[in-house]
Amino acid sequence: MIGSWGLDAALEVGIAAFCAGEEPPGDDQVWEGLTGAGVEPWLAERLLVFLPMAYVRRLLPDVSYPDAVLDSRGKVLLSREPVFVAAFERARYASRAEFERIALRSSTFAVINEALNAGSQLADLELSEPRLLKDLEPAVEGDGGMPSPRAVFEGFLREHGISLDDGTKVDASLVVHPAPAGMVMAQVDFAVSHPALAKPWLVESFAGHGTTWREAIGRAVNMFSLGALHPIIDGLLLPGAASGQVERERYEHPDGVFELVLGAQINLFAETVPPVAPLLDRLLEALRAEKLGRKVHGLRLFAAHHDGELLNNEVLLDSEPWSGGEAVVADSPAPLPEGRVAVRVFGLLVPVEV
Structure with missing residues (x-):
């Protein structure tokens, strides 16, 4: 079975x-x-x-x-x-x-x-039992070559001692994208629902490609674990459970004090990329013009350049496009003046009671 x-x-x-x-x-x-x-x-x-x-x-x-x-x-x-x-x-x-x-x-x-x-x-109509053209092969142990992102996500949480209840829910769904012959493209949408969040669901999406679904899904899951998993755990689900995997800094906002719980910077297409901290500082400065309720807010930056030209510009606030943040990215220089480069960083803004 x-x-x-x-x-x-x-x-x-x-x-x-x-x-x-x-x-x-x-x-x-x-x-x-x-x-x-x-x-x-x-x-x-x-x-x-x-x-x-x-x-x-x-x-x-x-x-x-x-x-x-x-x-x-x-x-x-x-x-x-x-x-x-x-x-x-x-x-x-x-x-x-x-x-x-x-x-x-x-x-x-x-x-x-x-x-x-x-x-x-x-x-x-009462239909009779249909006859299969051939006997079904016996099912074997394992995932059949199709790892479940949802099961992997839940496994990550169990490893950190996190249990889910009626107030905390997680999900991870696969979206299949067209790909060249011999390749597959997987997008995995990782979602979290928690009473402390500003919106009912926080969603972070990652893509992966490969010659098999195991490879493609594995790449998407690996990107999630590098960039978003630990801020979600340490900033929302179980503070302190992943403290060695995140950076924390105080953030003064007109609506109150927050702590930014930041994941690792993910660099694509280039081995050596400068830290994204200066751009992140400009984003946080622009964010002071936005209303922020005393809830946990998600902030994500993804920007891709080629020879200094901006190709992709996506800044999400609470999993929705933030035009003010995208304007900041559009007015900022590329991380590298030549070649192809992309950077991605995700963090949570957690209210601090003072």
């Missing part, structure tokens, strides 16, 4: 494989897209079989469906197949485009459509 590992990322990759291209891909194309990017065959097979089956049941809920499928060994109970159970839950949030690509390709949909054309009503 499949263990308790998360299926969130595997489902998103499976859905993306079905939705790829201008025309619906065949089963062989879906299979090659999954296994070619490192999804283990037993998991790829279940995504190929159970995603369409789950989606058609969400699309046409008035039909009476069987609770099992058949193979040469007998019945396979769907309630004991975690991929089907998770796919059925994920289909609750499916878009119209997903239904068109996934549900409509199901053999079950073809059977229902034929019955409707013959004059039957949806509520009168």
Whole structure:
């Protein structure tokens, strides 16, 4: 049986494989897209079989469906197949485009459509157990080549002695982006909800690429652990639990005193990059013109340059674009006058009671 590992990322990759291209891909194309990017065959097979089956049941809920499928060994109970159970839950949030690509390709949909054309009503249909074309491969221990960012995030927190409750929630979701042949591109959105935050959710997104999903997701997770994980832990979830991994400085603001809990500076495309501290000081000066409630606020800077020209400029305050901060970046010099360089830094502004 499949263990308790998360299926969130595997489902998103499976859905993306079905939705790829201008025309619906065949089963062989879906299979090659999954296994070619490192999804283990037993998991790829279940995504190929159970995603369409789950989606058609969400699309046409008035039909009476069987609770099992058949193979040469007998019945396979769907309630004991975690991929089907998770796919059925994920289909609750499916878009119209997903239904068109996934549900409509199901053999079950073809059977229902034929019955409707013959004059039957949806509520009168009771379908028999479908027979699989081949027996399912036995599931094996592990994540099937698809690590769950959500499970990894929760694991990081457990390592720091942090437990989640009704007031503190975390999530990490995979967004699949188009990539050149032979590569995959993963964006992972890490989210935290806590009563002390200024907004209901704080979200930090990181991207990673690779030849397999394990490699791409691993790179995104590594960037998160380097730049954002420790400020979130030490500034919000459990102060003092990651004190050696953050910098703290006092910040005087018209709305009160805060402490800036800052993560490591992440440098991309260049090995030696000057500290971003002067630019951060200018951002903090501009921030004095903004209203800040006595809550914890997230501040994130990402800027990319090429030969001194600004290519990407993203400054987020509480996970939303801050135009005042982006104006500061636009008026500031590049970290390096030549070549390609990008810098990213994230911190939390934590109110200090004086």
